[in-house]
Amino acid sequence: MKRKWNSLFVKAATYLILIAGAVFILLPFVWMLLTSIKPGNEVLLMPPKWFPSKIQWENYVKAFSSVPFATYFRNSVIVTVCITVCELITTILAAFAFAQLTFKGKNLLFMVLVATMMVPGEILVIPNFVTLAKLGWINSYKALVAPWAASVFSIFLLRQQFASIPDSYYKAARMDGCRDLRYLFTVMVPMSRPTLVSVALLKIINSWNSYLWPLIATNERGMRTLPVGLAYFSTEAGTQYNILMAFSLLIISPTLIVYLLTQKYIIQGVSKNGLKG
Secondary structure, three states, rough: OOHHHHHHHHHHHHHHHHHHHHHHHHHHHHHHHHHHOHHHHOOOOOOOOOOOOOOHHHHHHHHHHOOHHHHHHHHHHHHHHHHHHHHHHHHHHHHHHHHOOOOOOHHHHHHHHHHHOOHEEEHHHHHHHHHHHHHHOOOHHHOOOOOOOHHHHHHHHHHHHOOOOOHHHHHHHHHHOOOOOHHHHHHHHHOOHHHHHHHHHHHHHHHHOOOOOHHHOOOHHHOHHHHHHHHHEEEOOOEOOHHHHHHHHHHHHHHHHHHHHHHHHHHHHHHHOOOOO
């Protein structure tokens, strides 16, 4: 009987901790949503006022019309799709080479690539900008896509999954006359679908929400992306926080929907497949 009560207590404590954590994580999003429908004079009240006295859906209309939303949305879609496709191609090919092929210096090269993960991304901003400026790619889609067309983390993740596939499959395929690329795309890629989906989704979310690099690599409104549009709501006269929150919700809504629909693939790809081997 005592053991049963201890088990119930542990479960209750676990659920309370999980609920508290969920509330803590969701609180900023709830505050963002409530702020996005407040009148401007109620945003900075002290003490804070949670619920608006009057719901102003007009804030979303102003957020949509204050900047060229359609242009920014188109650029974000193009850049996100191109980066994701390029990264999947480079990741699949590189992971297959490191996991299945034999060549001189493979392990050393892989260790060097993994070591680059310890380098902060901010350090690479200036070298990337200088390189692209010399190529004449600044203020173009090439500048927004090229630096992020490959990811060492994605290569490491997929390489671990490829390494967990038995070598007997590869030997049997070679005996049947199957070439490396055919074996890769007919056997290894289908078996690694959860990991590939998680890699793609993480890249989509990261690319869609990217702010710093699109701000640096472009100088015309016609090439800017949605996150950069946030800067237009902060001026010398102040920041329109209610309009800013409305625009922020418009930005994160597509990635939030995609994540909620496909989160199981991220969990399965990382926890069950990606870290084996």
